[in-house]
Amino acid sequence: MFIGAHVSTAGGLDKGVIRGKKIGADCIQIFVSSPRMWNVPTLSEEKIELYNIEMDKSELGPTLVHGKYLIALGSPDATLRGKSSVALHKEFTIANQIGALGLVFHPASHRGQGFESIRDQFSNIVKEILEDVDGDSLLLLETSAGSGDHIGSNFEEIANLLNDINNPRVGVCMDTQHVWAAGYDISSPRGLDSTFNTFNKTIGLNLLKAVHLNDSKKEINSRVDRHENIGDGFIGSNGLGNFLNRKEINGIPMYLEVPGIEGNGPDKENIKRVRKILE
Ligand SMILES: [Zn+2]
Numbered sequence: 001m002f003i004g005a006h007v008s009t010a011g012g013l014d015k016g017v018i019r020g021k022k023i024g025a026d027c028i029q030i031f032v033s034s035p036r037m038w039n040v041p042t043l044s045e046e047k048i049e050l051y052n053i054e055m056d057k058s059e060l061g062p063t064l065v066h067g068k069y070l071i072a073l074g075s076p077d078a079t080l081r082g083k084s085s086v087a088l089h090k091e092f093t094i095a096n097q098i099g100a101l102g103l104v105f106h107p108a109s110h111r112g113q114g115f116e117s118i119r120d121q122f123s124n125i126v127k128e129i130l131e132d133v134d135g136d137s138l139l140l141l142e143t144s145a146g147s148g149d150h151i152g153s154n155f156e157e158i159a160n161l162l163n164d165i166n167n168p169r170v171g172v173c174m175d176t177q178h179v180w181a182a183g184y185d186i187s188s189p190r191g192l193d194s195t196f197n198t199f200n201k202t203i204g205l206n207l208l209k210a211v212h213l214n215d216s217k218k219e220i221n222s223r224v225d226r227h228e229n230i231g232d233g234f235i236g237s238n239g240l241g242n243f244l245n246r247k248e249i250n251g252i253p254m255y256l257e258v259p260g261i262e263g264n265g266p267d268k269e270n271i272k273r274v275r276k277i278l279e
């Protein structure tokens with residue numbers, strides 16, 4: 001089982017690997033460009049080499065790239081869709097260059113257009129990118145908490161998008177805080193039975209490729225995206241323990257995206273808490 005974490009890559013991707021090792025992570029999730037700015041700098045051969053050297057030394061598991069928060073394939077604004085498509089294309093290219101497991105991105109909002117009306121524009125952009133970018137990395141849709149008009153807070157919407165895209169290089173990243181906020185009970189054995197049943201019937205468990213492992217600052221069905229440190233939130237240690245012991249997630253890499261005890265993001269303590277739960 002890979003218990004990983006989102007880490008900063010300030011100073012270079014290789015520094016992200018070192019930071020991951022330092023907090024005891026088994027794998028890392030990174031941004032390959034600033035998540036709140038459109039620019040995606042190209043990665044030089046030298047920088048990729050430095051990352052590869054550090055990765056080889058580290059024995060870390062699969063790296064996941066997190067796409068920009070700005071990406072909005074469901075937007076009615078053509079300019080914004082265009083920028084999103086370019087950014088996603090560039091970031092996915094980098095994910096493939098560094099041999100990442102995949103690039104995970106938020107389906108984002110349909111801005112009141114309704115889910116059905118954005119299906120084509122969404123899947124067409126993803127199809128074009130997959131056709132254009134070579135490599136083994138996957139494009140993963142992240143489950144959303146479901147605030148406002150956000151797409152992907154129910155498994156049916158994700159399943160529909162993946163069906164439309166119809167490509168073996170796509171999959172899903174399940175965020176425990178988001179599915180909880182969207183109303184899926186992942187804390188009790190019965191709730192987990194029902195959640196994974198629904199997931200399997202709609203999306204298919206074979207398409208679950210990564211997990212964002214987070215506790216929640218808010219109650220179930222809050223529709224609010226607020227991560228909490230492991231054990232300190234409404235899902236809690238027992239709930240996360242029930243989740244972590246499911247056979248459905250066995251072998252699927254997990255990445256912590258918690259605020260951190262000191263407020264600096266995933267840390268040693270949060271990873272320790274997960275390992276304790278697993279004992
Ligand atoms: Zn995310």
Ligand SMILES: [Zn+2]
Nearest residue numbers: 178225226227
């Ligand atoms: Zn979140």
